[in-house]
Amino acid sequence: MTLRFRHVALIGKYQASGARAQCGAQDNVMEGIGAFLEAQGCTVFVEQSQGADVEAGPYKSLTVEEIGEECDLGLVVGGDGTMLGIGRQLAPYGVPLIGINRGRLGFITDIALDTYQATLIPMLAGEYEEDHRSLMHAQVIRDGVSVFDALAMNDVVVNRGATSGMVELRVTVGRHFVANQRADGMIIASATGSTAYALSAGGPLLHPAVPGWVLVPIAPHTLSNRPILLPDEDEVSIELVGGRDASANFDMQSLASLAIGDRVVVRRSEYRVRFLHPKGWSYFDTLRKKLHWNEGGS
Structure with missing residues (x-):
């Protein structure tokens, strides 16, 4: 060999x-x-x-x-x-x-x-298949200054406090205001993270070859607030407008507490992760196996 x-x-x-x-x-x-x-x-x-x-x-x-x-x-x-x-x-x-x-x-x-x-x-x-996954670069901006900086591969999540009510979030994509949303939180997930928390919150699966993110509200107050697919070339900003004890987490592995007025800003990182898979690997094979598709009766 x-x-x-x-x-x-x-x-x-x-x-x-x-x-x-x-x-x-x-x-x-x-x-x-x-x-x-x-x-x-x-x-x-x-x-x-x-x-x-x-x-x-x-x-x-x-x-x-x-x-x-x-x-x-x-x-x-x-x-x-x-x-x-x-x-x-x-x-x-x-x-x-x-x-x-x-x-x-x-x-x-x-x-x-x-x-x-x-x-x-x-x-x-x-003999392998090579698969590249973009990272997310996230910052917490407070009074115009970055107070927290992290990379994420799966997702960036803004959450309400464990004992508090809903949070109010102002969402901006690029230079465009999207909406003020009241919810338990908001998930920005990469294609890799679309099979994680975002999926359990009702978000779509996103093939890793698609250069996009999914924006998924968590238990939104208004049921018309639905998940949306975004191009990952746009910066996404989530500002905490109202709510107590809110936090932002990054791949569920690092955590930042948020104050009113803080913005969680997410951009596509310049770095990508290189995964190698066995020859003949297919993302759809992974979905079938891990999500137990084709196991039901005819």
């Missing part, structure tokens, strides 16, 4: 629940995958925060920045949350990512743990 990728960062949690299920009593899943990669001729590294969990681990640990500079592939073992976190961090370096699913749904970590060896062998040799 002629290797396409020689320096591989193995990213995931050591000693997680079920970590010994596939590799015997003495080895955990991550070490088993690492040994497999080495047998293929790869030099294996682990993310530094994870390497610290294995005192006698066999692999050199690198910071995210070092992974970006020294590795030509990231192999992510876990669920979509793990992939979201590392995807945002490695996007500026252009390192492609492959996901082995140890979570539940696995929309973006799509290789099954029990078949990873047979699947990875041709991929390591360069």
Whole structure:
């Protein structure tokens, strides 16, 4: 086999629940995958925060920045949350990512743990489908100053407080005022995030090849406030006009408290995440499998 990728960062949690299920009593899943990669001729590294969990681990640990500079592939073992976190961090370096699913749904970590060896062998040799996903760049603007700055791959969500009533939000797209909306909140989701919170709030599925976002109100007061598909070249601004204890979260992994008058401004980031999938991969295959289509009676 002629290797396409020689320096591989193995990213995931050591000693997680079920970590010994596939590799015997003495080895955990991550070490088993690492040994497999080495047998293929790869030099294996682990993310530094994870390497610290294995005192006698066999692999050199690198910071995210070092992974970006020294590795030509990231192999992510876990669920979509793990992939979201590392995807945002490695996007500026252009390192492609492959996901082995140890979570539940696995929309973006799509290789099954029990078949990873047979699947990875041709991929390591360069037989794969490449899939690019744009990131969202979000800021919280207060009195004209950015007080919070984050990247998101799935979504940016403005939410009411847990014990408060609806919030009132002023929505602007580009230079155009859209509406003042009263709701429990608002979701701006990428195509990647259209299968996440936005879907449960009634939003549409968006194919990742479509350069757009979906704007989805959460439990709107006016039922005519419906989800809308927007071009991702436009800046979207959501201003908090009324409501208490509101917040904005980014991929459900970072949080900013909002005050009246704050604006959450979302733009398309200059960075994209590179996903690699097995040859013949199709987004529609993922939807059928993860959303259990075709399982009903005739």
